[in-house]
Amino acid sequence: EVQLVESGGGLVQPGGSLRLSCAASGFTFSDHYMDWVRQAPGKGLEWVGRTRNKANSYTTEYAASVKGRFTISRDDSTNSLYLQMNSLKTEDTAVYYCARVPLTGYPLDYWGQGTLVTVSS
Amino acid sequence: DIQMTQSPSAMSASVGDRVTITCRASQGISNYLAWFQQKPGKVPKRLIYAASSLQSGVPSRFSGSGSGTEFTLTISSLQPEDFATYYCLQHDSYPYTFGQGTKLEIK
Numbered sequence: 001e002v003q004l005v006e007s008g009g010g011l012v013q014p015g016g017s018l019r020l021s022c023a024a025s026g027f028t029f030s031d032h033y034m035d036w037v038r039q040a041p042g043k044g045l046e047w048v049g050r051t052r053n054k055a056n057s058y059t060t061e062y063a064a065s066v067k068g069r070f071t072i073s074r075d076d077s078t079n080s081l082y083l084q085m086n087s088l089k090t091e092d093t094a095v096y097y098c099a100r101v102p103l104t105g106y107p108l109d110y111w112g113q114g115t116l117v118t119v120s121s
Numbered sequence: 122d123i124q125m126t127q128s129p130s131a132m133s134a135s136v137g138d139r140v141t142i143t144c145r146a147s148q149g150i151s152n153y154l155a156w157f158q159q160k161p162g163k164v165p166k167r168l169i170y171a172a173s174s175l176q177s178g179v180p181s182r183f184s185g186s187g188s189g190t191e192f193t194l195t196i197s198s199l200q201p202e203d204f205a206t207y208y209c210l211q212h213d214s215y216p217y218t219f220g221q222g223t224k225l226e227i228k
Contacts, residue, residue: 035217037165045157045165045208047217063216064122097164106155106170107212113164 002026002110004098009115016088016119022081022098022112030054030076033101033109036083038094046094048072050101051081066092088119123147129218133228140149140196142223144209151188153213156185156194160205168207169194179217 022034026093033056036048049062051072059074069077081098095116099108124147134140144154149176152172157165169185172192182197196203204227209220 043208044222045159045219047191047210047219050215061215104170106153106174107210107217108155108165109167109170109176111164111166 003099004100004112006096006098006112006115009096009117011118011120012088013121014088014090014119017084017086018088018117020083020085020096020098020115020117021084024079024081024098024100027100029074029079031037031103033074033105034074034081035101035105036072036081036098037099037108037111038092039097039114040091043094048083048096064072072117085117088117088121093117093119122216123150123214123218125209125211125218125220127207127209127223129223130221131224131226133226134199136199136201138199138228140199140225142194142207142225144187144194144220145191146192146211146213150211150213152188153211154185154187154192155210155212156183157208157210158203158205159208161204165208188209199225 005023035050049072052059069087070115073082095114097114098112100110101107102109126145128143154172156169159165173185184195207223
């Protein structure tokens with residue numbers, strides 16, 4: 001059974017940093033691209049970014065709203081996905097989901113339960 | 122960036138109704154479109170991928186169609202569990218973009 005479990009959310013002050021993790025199981029993590037998606041309270045979904053697999057040099061893509069501040073990485077040895085968030089703004093307050101891109105390339109077939117990040121002073 | 126415009130933003134319907142939600146892309150995206158359902162407090166769930174392919178386990182009353190810039194999600198006969206918010210997602214080019222959502226409420 002595919003499982004994705006996020007952790008690391010919490011309260012952080014504007015300008016601060018936070019690192020989210022996503023633990024994957026039930027599939028061959030190293031084969032898959034992985035995405036992060038977020039949802040501000042009461043708002044719609046926003047795609048945050050992607051990491052590709054080793055075969056594609058672990059390259060990344062980002063939304064303009066987070067580019068230069070957020071970094072997506074992965075550790076295939078521990079089946080873990082990460083989202084390093086720096087220079088956080090109040091508008092980054094959201095539930096952050098990790099989600100799998102299936103080998104067909106059509107995203108996002110499995111999602112984690114999400115972790116809440118609150119940026120506030 | 123490609124803009125995805127969903128219509129309507131909200132609607133009310135009755136059990137048994139046929140419902141259609143539209144998503145328009147600001148430029149052609151071939152069939153690189155997915156539909157997701159999200160119930161309050163729950164994780165989004167993929168219903169349709171490649172514009173018209175039904176996700177395994179999703180009831181056949183859901184269907185998707187379209188290509189290029191205009192896409193539709195149709196629910197042929199609404200069931201009580203279908204009242205939720207629906208989102209389209211384009212994955213033709215980066216950054217990927219979601220529609221703003223369509224909230225489907227009980228009439």
